[in-house]
């Protein structure tokens with residue numbers, strides 16, 4: 001083997017070349033692709049190959065672009081059943097984390113009812129670069145939704161492989177410098193959830209439940225699923241607990257209160273937060289104005305959950 005630096009001389013993108021070898025007329029370069037888009041990545045690769053092949057005595061050039069993905073923490077948001085506020089919590093938690101300075105991506109993986117485009121108030125479609133989806137920006141986060149990939153009103157009666165394939169496309173998208181990826185899972189504990197958890201290996205899961213017993217027994221099943229899959233349950237959020245009368249301010253508890261906290265204690269899972277049943281949350285969400293992005297008491301509530309989650313993750 002010869003001294004590759006002498007033989008190959010100065011190459012383009014020197015600052016990215018991590019190692020160079022020359023053996024039997026074959027040049028092998030290992031190149032750091034950090035921060036490059038898919039298009040730039042292949043441009044750098046092509047330029048290096050051409051430059052190496054232009055040197056005398058080089059018959060072949062092998063360019064290895066190293067995995068440039070930063071390490072990412074994936075957090076799955078699950079629930080035993082639909083309608084408990086899982087998507088609302090996912091969107092607002094993602095925004096609250098971003099407002100705390102984290103780079104956050106949100107994946108709407110709910111094959112049965114993708115709702116993030118509505119919640120985030122944008123019907124922008126993701127673009128793609130070399131088959132890789134580029135997420136849409138909204139309220140300081142990046143997001144992708146299955147709802148962006150099918151026409152509105154199109155029933156997402158996807159089963160098994162089709163759903164799994166579409167979800168894989170969202171997971172493998174160009175999430176850039178996102179450190180945290182929040183995944184809004186489909187409700188329940190079926191096959192789609194199972195294969196998603198198996199493939200994406202979340203660092204942890206958060207379970208959303210309403211306070212009443214029926215919903216809680218579903219939440220327990222969700223906790224069991226994550227336990228079985230060895231995904232740590234980071235906490236339970238009790239949603240739609242206290243209702244403050246908009247006229248007199250009197251608190252009432254239409255779905256009961258405290259049930260999720262008791263259940264969390266019984267299951268040995270952290271209790272993350274209790275969110276009120278709030279007309280403001282419902283109205284703002286339906287209008288595509290996530291409360292976490294706009295300030296006020298509801299934003300503070302989501303910020304407190306974000307703070308607690310970051311604390312749990314740090315341990």
Ligand SMILES: Nc1ncnc2c1ncn2[C@@H]1O[C@H](COP(=O)(O)OP(=O)(O)O)[C@@H](O)[C@H]1O
Nearest residue numbers: 082083084085086087088276277278281282285
């Ligand atoms: N804390 C809350 N107060 C009032 N309405 C809420 C609250 N959380 C969710 N909602 C409303 O309940 C409905 C279902 O919420 P969603 O997040 O879509 O549930 P899921 O994703 O679990 O099916 C939506 O109309 C949403 O605006």
Ligand SMILES: [Mg+2]
Nearest residue numbers: 086087110115
């Ligand atoms: Mg939902």
